[in-house]
Amino acid sequence: MDKRACRQIPAMLATPQDISLAKRVKAAKYIAKTEVRLCGHKKTLLLYLFPAAEMRNGKTRAAYRVFLTHDDYITQSLKSKSIYWLTGRLESFAWCCEDYANKDWITFADDKSVEVVQKFFRSNEDPILAIKKFQQDLLYHRRLSRYKQIISKIDKCMALVPALPHGWKHWVEESALYESRYIFYEYRDRKFMDGYCTHCHHDVKVERPHHGKKGICPRCGSPITFKAIGKSTRVVDQKYVTLIQRVGNGFVFRGFDVFKDYRDNYRNPKFDVDENMRTFSDNNFQIKVSDCFSYNQFRPDYNVMRWKDDANAGVYYDSVVYPKNLKEILFDTKCQYSSLWTMLEMNPGMKIDVLAFLQEYKLCYEYLIKMGFYQLVADDYHGGMLDEKAKNIAELFGLPKSWVPELKKMNPNMDELELFQAAYKAGKRTTADEVKKIERVIGVQKGIFSLKVSTTHKILKYFKPMVHKNWNGYDASDSFSIWQDYIGFCKGLKWNLKNEFILFPKNLQKAHDEAMDLWEEKKDEESDRRIREMYQSYNAQFHWTYKDLVMVVPRCANDIRQEAQNQHNCVASYIQLVAKQKTVILFLRKQSEPEKSYYTVEYCDGQVVQCRCFGNGDMTKKIEVAIRKFERDINARFAKSKIGVGAA
Secondary structure (H helix, E strand, O other): OOHHHHHHOOOOOOOHHHHHHHHHOOOOOEEEEEEEEEEOOEEEEEEEEEEHHHHOOOOOOOOEEEEEOOOOEEEEEOOOOOOEEEOOOHHHHOOOHHHOOOOOOEEEOOHHHHHHHHHHHOOOOOHHHHHHHHHHHHHHHHHHHHOHHHHHHHHHHHHOOOOOOOOHHHHHHHHHOOOOOEEEEOOOOOOEEEEEEOOOOEEEEEEOOOOOOEEEOOOOOOEEEEEEOOOOOOOEEEEEEEEEEEEOOEEEEEEEEEEEEOOOOOOOOEEEEEEEEEEEEOOOOOEEEEEEEEEEEOOOOOOOEEEEEOOOOOOOOOEEEOOOOHHHHOOOOOOOOOOHHHHHHHOOOOEEOHHHHHHOOOOHHHHHHHOOOHHHHHHHOOOOOOOOOOOOHHHHHOOOHHHHHHHHOOOOOHHHHHHHHHHHHOOOOOOHHHHHHHHHHHOOOHHHOOOOOOOHHHHHHHHHHHOOOOEOOEOHHHHHHHHHHHHHHHHHOOOOOOOHHHHOOOOHHHHHHHHHHHHHHHHHHHHHHHHHHHHHHHHHHHOEEEOOEEEEOOOOHHHHHHHHHHHOOOHHHHHHHHHOOOOEEEEEEEOOOOOOOOEEEEEEOOEEEEEEEHHHEOOOHHHHHHHHHHHHHHHHHHHHHOOOOOOO
16 A cells, blocks of 8 residues: 555545534444545545544544555554554454444445445445455455465475375274273163164173173173163263374374264264374474474464464374384384384273373383283383383392282283382282282272281271271271371380281271370370470570570470460470470570560571561561570580580
8 A cells, every 4th residue: 555645635524514413423433434536546445434522522634544445455543643554454443342233333424425335345235344344355365375385384294194094994993992882771670681782783682781880792792881771871982093104204193083972872873083183203203393283273264174283282192092004104213113003902992192102112111012011111101110221021120030920910000010019128929919909999008018017918808898988088098098107106105916906996097096196195295204304404505694684494395385375386396306306495585574485496506596476476676686696605605515415
């Protein structure tokens, strides 16, 4: 748009008829007039916007005039003497939310102005809508032009993506959705009931099925889940699936969202496989943000679905991975001997973070997979504990070689391996069955092997009734932790743990609380005895006077408790630390009132750590000066006598 040519066109002024219209149409924000002029040898539509409120006061000057050609637009602001230009659309400066429902927000001064707009755009629609549509379309095409390079780059990447493997959908339904196999049955009060297997697609007879329980199809032998018709109103299975393919010198990770919906018709469920992410990597499986794409609404036209660059896209961290091409495409990479394909084929429907596996691959994974330790591999690639420098499998597990066959029986996860390791460290031999039982009853509680008070069998027998019960607010796993604390209290109190009535109390929570109270009392008695024993030496070391102040040493534990009550602070929690000579608690008081609390002082490592008045208040300037002198005097006293305490 030629701005110089635009400026040279004289601005139109409002007429008395226009002012009269503004007074009549109270809802109008602007009165609009139009004309067509030649501007820079281009036919140009001029839209003048007169502020109605100012026109009612007799003003004739327009606030804006919009210049529109068939391929451009610009707005000149006439609000001030200095001319400035606006490049935004009409609604960006002459619109507000209050005007949205107001049809008269811009009122045309006459029919001629309306006809000028309609003739210019060859449209019979509302002139404001015609201008708005023109500006929107023009902006869209401008933006589209700017994005041509981006779109071209994206399309070139997408053109490199190979076709889907043969039988792709069949594999997704059969393997990725391996657990999506059901027998829907109609409940009858009889031994055999009529059912339908969604895997073999046949009617079958099932014996005493139970809704939600696992079973086997009597016809095809597939593992299934029983679903009672009437109770199964919301059976929808969803999985993320990843397909990895070679692209040039790297890879493309294709992410699919898979749905199987049985709600409308379990005999003919809806089955959808939607690809929504593509991520390109180099040969070392490293990914740049610029190489991530999603299938989504593309800018600027949000009605168009296509591939777009998307920094938030990536590789599904928890998805089922297509295994049939992995051996071929991983050739000549660090993962070429990984046997990842074996693990996935042996465990249909298994979800893994495949990108993490490939990036964090350890040489030991090959041997673990070949030996059937799939769970350890799946748990380890997220910063696991397996040492890839281990010389053999026994060293890798931290267990004797003779234990490996027992591990193979259960394909343990990392938690279960740690249970085996805990047993070995405790000098106990355990089995796969025992580890499974421990995990089933009390979870991953490695402390069970270090307890010498009873056998594992008896301990699990004690906790088995608590499984899946909120026993006093706790399940069996939480209760085991409480029991461990209880055993510690019993040992401290020197109770006879050979007595099973003490070892396995009927009410664990009550027994724990009672033992804890007695243990705390015992500790307090011991602490009080030690503080009393230390009083004479501490009084000689820390008794101090200065002007009207005196430093008082507590005689017993109760003195510290009383100080806490008087001062409203937590100094009572320091009693055990004082008894163990980890710190020193002192009372700064007035010489005239030595029995009345004033400031509480903590002295440790040659300095006053804290000095607080009532309610943990800070020191005054006077007290701060006194405390600094106390430090100097006490440290000098220690230096002379070469006597100290743990806190000095």
